[in-house]
Amino acid sequence: MSENKATSLFMKLRTLALSLLLAAGHLASAAEKPNILLVLVDDMGWGDLNINVPATCADGTVRPPAISTPSLARMARQGVQLRRHYTAAPVCAPARASLFSGTHQGHSEVIRNNSFDAALENSHTLASVLREAGYATALIGKWGIGGGMESGGTPTTAAAWPTLRGFDYFFGYNNHLAGHRHYAKEESNADPETGMNAIWDGDKLITPDLDTCYSTDLFTARGKKWIADHVKAQPEKPFFLALTLIAPHARLAIPSAPYPAGGGLKGGVQWLGKPGRMINTATGDWDSYIYPEYRNNPAWKKYAEKRFGSGARQAIQSAQRHATMITRVDDAMGDLMQLLRDLKIDKNTFVVFTSDNGPHNEPGAVWGFKDHPAPAQNPAFFRSYGPMDGIKRDLWEGGLRVPCLVYAPGFIKQNHNSDFPSQFHDWMATFADLAGMPKPMRCDGVSLLPTLQGNDAAQKDGVVYSEYNFGGGMAQYQDYAENKRGRARGEQQAIVFRADDGRYLKAIRTNIKSADDDFEVYDVAADSHETTNIAHQFPGIQDKLKAAVLHTRRAYDYTRDPAAGRRNNSCGGFRHYDMTPVPADAPGETRPGLAMRRLSATCPWVPEFDSLPAAAQAATSTVADPAAEQLPAGSITEYKGFINLPADGNHWHFYLTLSNVPGTKAYIKLHNFQLVDADFNYTPGSTVNESSAINTDEAIADKTGKKGIPLKAGKHAITITVVQGPSAPGSFKLEWNRGPQGGHQTPVTTVPAAAYSH
Structure with a gap:
């Protein structure tokens, strides 16, 4: 088939899929879909948000000073604060991988544990899901999960460039290490591949034009420009903007000038687009401006002397910079919120503000300030970890629990605090829900809309795992x-x-x-x-x-x-529980066959069946052998129950083959983990095994998919969901075998009907 014909067929199938969902009453109209603005900051602790600073310290220590964050406080009053929201991992790249892929760290296929420099797997992302729902998508700021060494990665060498992962537009840092530089042009180079700290505008390298451009101002100004241009050009099309700021992480760099007055269309930071003066705050000396309230503050001096003794001077010096970085972020948020009001879209925009992990204590000691060395940021000064223990790289509360505010006056309860435990992967499910789409079955999250609307009784429990x-x-x-x-x-x-x-x-x-x-x-x-x-x-x-x-x-x-030719810094390290056989369930008495539900509909991905709007109306019946079933054209079918493994095995393998009908795909879960992914990029008619590396950038046929899954004998919960393409009916075949065990390997055979129960 020619490329043009293949593209035409894909577009027809996509249009048909969306129209069938619309017919099922699921897809929201463009007017009902809110814009979505996700603001992710870097290493901001739960206690860095002034509304979280305790009035008194229960342990009797001196109350820490608060950082000025009035815009974020206003956002909390007008929206919801998720006070028990968890990052996926207590460090940058893995946290971002889980956020954008909608999976927790136990399912992240490439960037897991403490890995960097690897490309995010080619599967569903926040951006690709929303783009399918009719959104314009953009990422402005730090990506850091595009592949290549952490000191490399270009539009042609990075396997997971943002526009290859669902984003229509990208502006910012691709590589991880350059994303530590707040002044791309002035600071020392972190990218030998380009010879500079590479900031990209689409495929164009623009670092040489960025004189005195402070990162928070630069990304905010470009984000404002993108939103305003989009609303003017396509007011009927909702947008998703991921604005990923790099403050307050990295070197304790501060702005060059005060934040401009006002905000929105006419005030605040503005994109000028002129080489040498790309934004209106590109003036003065770089790394020089500290907010007045943090200069020569006698209360801070008294606090620091009591808390840090002879180290008070250095502690204050670092704290002034840290506080300035965070207040600058707060100014940017106020500026963005004013823009939404100026454009009259504030009532139809869903805004999320959060941080990638807990507070750090790192880089001042590595790079110092512009003109002299200095200690690292000390999170103890402000108790950036809040009333908890732990910082970045700890799974204790201070490292995992992050500030999270949601503003959406047209959709959620106002001035509401929620202690419902949630995690990064919940945003994919939530955003899909907002867009009127079912969540991908691969997504580990649950929609948080019930909690955000104050309806805790209707909130489904999610998975919080790290x-x-x-x-x-x-x-x-x-x-x-x-x-x-x-x-x-x-x-x-x-x-x-x-x-x-x-x-x-x-x-x-x-x-x-x-x-x-x-x-x-x-x-x-x-x-x-x-x-x-x-x-x-x-x-x-x-x-x-x-x-x-x-x-x-x-x-x-x-x-x-x-x-x-890339640094082997993936997370292939052994974990002590990796090869522990997964225990079977003890379901008690079961009946033969699997429980089956079916709807006449289709979807751009394999959905979680319960997230389909008509799921409650789908009748449940029993199917003795799902592989013997004919799947109707244009249907979504779920089979649920147990699969009985006849013997213990350290390397159980599974193989799924679907009919060669365009648009056909499937996903299988064992217990609550991925067993077989025949969804994203699946070729109908082909066979897929249980490997979790199928869509990765460097999956090697003779190395991946060989580990198998260690499973105990007995009944294991299983869910099989199949989307049958609209042009013809079909069927599927599921096979298994037990890999080498004591020198013996069983042959590949079809899973017998007798193995299924419910």
């Missing part, structure tokens, strides 16, 4: 609980679960040496410092938790090719 490995120990800040000061990190794992009494509890284990290591359990709502381990209150909880994490995640199955 795994991360980093050496060394925790900081030894005096307001940490004694059981955290200097505590070893190592391999860490955490999961939130709901107790029988309705409390959401957190289970965590650190410095893991064995899959049998026990979890500690904390009621973080009452014990935010995580001092009192209450695991003993729940008999049998350890076996349940160890099974729960194995039922939630997949072992990493991605091999980086050294021949690709």
Whole structure:
């Protein structure tokens, strides 16, 4: 088939898919779809938001000073504060990978644990889902998950350039390390591939034109320009803008001038687009302006002398810069909110503000300030970790819990605080819900709209899960609980679960040496410092938790090719629970066959069936053998129940083949983890195995998909969802075999009907 004919067929199928969803009453009209503005900052702690600074310190220490964030405080009053929102990982690249892919770290196919310099897998993203829903999409700021070394990556060498992951437009840093530079032109080069700190406008390298352009101002001005231009050119088309600022991370760099008065269309930062003066704040000396309220502040001096003694001067010096960086972000948010009002779209725009992880204590010691060396940012000065313990790279609350504000007066409750535990992958489900689309089955999240609308009773519980490995120990800040000061990190794992009494509890284990290591359990709502381990209150909880994490995640199955000439910094390291056999369920008495639900509809991806609007009306029946079923053309079918494995095996393999009908695709989950992904980029008629590296940039046929899945004998919960293409009916075939076990490997056979029950 020619490329033009193939493209034409794809567009017809896409149009048909969307029209069928519309016919099913699912796709919202353009007028009903809100614009979506996602603002992600870098390393801003929960306690850096002044509305989170406690009035008194329970442990008797001096109350830390507050950073001025009036615009964010106003946003909280006019919207919702998610006070127990978790990042996916306590460090940059993995957190962003999970945010944009809609998967937690146990399912991230490439960028997991502590990996950098790898390309985000080619699958559904926030941008691709919203683009399918009719949105214009843009990313302005730091990407950092495009591939190439962290000191490289161009439009032609980065496998996951933003426009290859669903974005129509990109402006900013692709590579990770250059994204630490707040003045791209003036600061030392972090990108030998281009010879400069590469900021891209589309495919054009514009760093030489960026004299004295401070990152927060530059990205905000460009974001404002993009929004205004889009609303003028296509007022009927909703937009999704991911504005990913790099403050307050990296070198403690500060602006060159005060923030311009006003905001919106006429005031605030403005994009001028003139080489040498690209924005209106590109004046004065770079890295020179500290906000007046932070200069010579006697209250700060008194506080610092009592708290830091002889180190007070350096602590104040760093704190002035840190506070300036955050107040600058606050000014930018006020500017953006004014723009929405000026354009009269504030009532139809859904705004999310959050941070990629907890506060850092890093780079001042590495790069210093412009003209002299200085200590790293000290998160203890402002208690940037809030009433918690932990910072960046810790799975304790201070490293994982991040500030999160939502403003959407036309859609959510105002002046509302929610303690419902949520995580980054929930945004894909939420944004799909806003756009009137079902969420992809691959997405680990749940829509947060019920919580945001104040309807907690209707809120579905989500999955809050994280795994991360980093050496060394925790900081030894005096307001940490004694059981955290200097505590070893190592391999860490955490999961939130709901107790029988309705409390959401957190289970965590650190410095893991064995899959049998026990979890500690904390009621973080009452014990935010995580001092009192209450695991003993729940008999049998350890076996349940160890099974729960194995039922939630997949072992990493991605091999980086050294021949690709890129730094092998993926997360292929062994975790002690990777090869632990996943336990079977104990469902009690079951009946033969699988429970089946079906709707006459189709979708651009394999949806989670319950997120379809008519799911509640779909009748449930029993199917003895799903592989013997004929799938009607233009249908979505879900099979649910158990699959009985006849024997233990360290390398169980599964193979799925669908009919060669355009638009046909499927997704299979075992328990709550991905088993087979035949969705994104699937070629109808082909066979896909259980490898979780199928859509990665360097999947190597003879290395990936070979690990298999360690499974115990018995009944395992299974969900199979098939989207049958609209042009013809079809069927599917699921096969399995047990890989090498004691030198023996079973042949590949079709899963028999007798293996299924419900």
